[in-house]
Amino acid sequence: MHSTQEPRPTPVSRRRVTAAMVADLAGVSTATVSLVANGKAEGRVSTANEAKVRAAIRELGYVVDGIGSSLARGVSNTVIMIAPDISNPFFATVIAGVRAALGSQFQLLLSVTDAGQLPSADDTRRLLGLRPAGLLVDAPEPSFLEELSAPGPLVLLDAPGFGPEVPAVNLDVAQGSRLLAEHLAAAGHKKVAYLDGTTGTTTFEVRRTAFLAAAAELGMEVPAGALAAAAINVGLAATAFAEVWPRWKRDGITAVVCATDTHAYGILQEARATGISIPGELAVTGFDNLPYSMTSSPGLTSINLPGELLGRRAAEQLLKLIAGEHLETQQVTLESSLMVRGSTSDI
Amino acid sequence: MHSTQEPRPTPVSRRRVTAAMVADLAGVSTATVSLVANGKAEGRVSTANEAKVRAAIRELGYVVDGIGSSLARGVSNTVIMIAPDISNPFFATVIAGVRAALGSQFQLLLSVTDAGQLPSADDTRRLLGLRPAGLLVDAPEPSFLEELSAPGPLVLLDAPGFGPEVPAVNLDVAQGSRLLAEHLAAAGHKKVAYLDGTTGTTTFEVRRTAFLAAAAELGMEVPAGALAAAAINVGLAATAFAEVWPRWKRDGITAVVCATDTHAYGILQEARATGISIPGELAVTGFDNLPYSMTSSPGLTSINLPGELLGRRAAEQLLKLIAGEHLETQQVTLESSLMVRGSTSDI
DNA sequence: CTGAAAGCGCTTACAG
């Protein structure tokens, strides 16, 4: 710690270039500078003045100050995305979609919380204090909206379980589960198991419930004891599988559906280590279609969720809300698709 | 698109609560409200007034407006982190470190660019227009600073190759390479190969150069043709390895060092598929110590880079700069460590 | 087409 007396070094930097400085140099008012700098000159500023202002802007290196501008307009040109988990290859594709749709008019800023944690109401209020033009919230908990009053334009991503009145773009994971069940049933499996996550996330509930329903409907049995669970971790999934496999085998189970690809990697690993033939002895499916699922051996049959599209649609909806437009559909649901690979099919 | 005539629905939300409203309710001036709301009341506001203001703040749900505050103070309470690649488990740990060190005084906001792209100078200028209290830049290109004038408090992360005058926290990947070389030399390897990345990133250059130097020093040979390269992708790495392996084998190579764990996964996969014994026939090492390296089979010997610490140290340095303090060390380098697992050692 | 002026919400010397 330094004493307060010690003089701070004067910043070497040139002082901030303001619209007033540009106006002085160009010989116009700041109103004119503002018009030109914001691309609103058309029909409101003489071409002569516009040229003078542009020259001055270039000479001084003027950039409109976001803070001053936001205060005057009441809103910033920022879109804030709140996300609980960024350490996820899927998330990067969502971001790419958001960025693509947002274009250059709005600046995308991410607010992340510690692994799996949702932002506190305080955090969110502070974020709102930055006056974002809009808010994107990924995988929020059901209680998220209660803490928020007057959030402004807002679109939820991957948020099943919210009322139809809140704009959201969702992934049809239930449909993914059905596709998996149909695929296995078509291959002749009669007894199947399910390896769930342990976090109790809504999407996991939906994945499991929809699979069990579809399996029953298609005449496949999920015997008692054929439901296991493990955290999202290859090693833990392997261990959990090793524990239940003898019983599953005895019960005549020939296929297992995993809540995530990561769980499935654990099974593939354990099967390799102990010589279980995949898919001959046991067919395995994942969920999420992570990049590694394409190159693992065997390749992993999985459900592809359209991440890029999820981000894009959400941003498009948000853009409409920001523009004050009406949304034809408050809730959009995106289809998932089945990727068949070696883990379920010998081809 | 809607016509401009159409009336926009009046926002249902209560209007923004301002300091003036709080002042009215409490019967004090906005100056007093500001002092209390910012925790600067101590010794400057009577306890009676402080209590009145606190009550009013609670009643109205007042939150200091970030934009107004930033404009008045000349700087926001935001720290912006610019990062080129978030789809990386390593990055999540870096963020966790940053958040831990930053505490609650500053709001961390991430600005990400499309995969592997650095932010344009324009983007960065717009970011600076938000008047962040400080800037954290992860893995910038050497030219990054040239485009920036007067960036304010700034700390670089994982940025080898910048002058000693710019504050940075770096990872000692060269040391990691040496550890790998020593480990292999100690195990008696005489002829070793290197599987590089193809992106030409600075860190890859350093990894390779340092390994080759250490290998030579320790009396290990890297024969001509024992340098291969592949993109950071399991499948592509497997293919690249399959192509060179016959020659490597003929040349008597008994160990291969990979630029990333992902490359090593490709080799493990190909080895499994074609029956190459790891580590008996070929020892394999990765770099980065990704989570999966602990649970793969065999486990992957790798270099652990301290991500959490990287984030934490960088944020600590930035905090000092923001406080106007002097940095004892402008450049901090963090040690990496060797994780020995089954891919190099039979135990 | 143009500029003077008000106002966005806050903070901070300043005078009392």
Place this chain on the structure above:
DNA sequence: CTGAAAGCGCTTACAG
């Protein structure tokens, strides 16, 4: 301890 007032940098009716 307190409040009136200036000022942060910009945008936008408004009057001309």
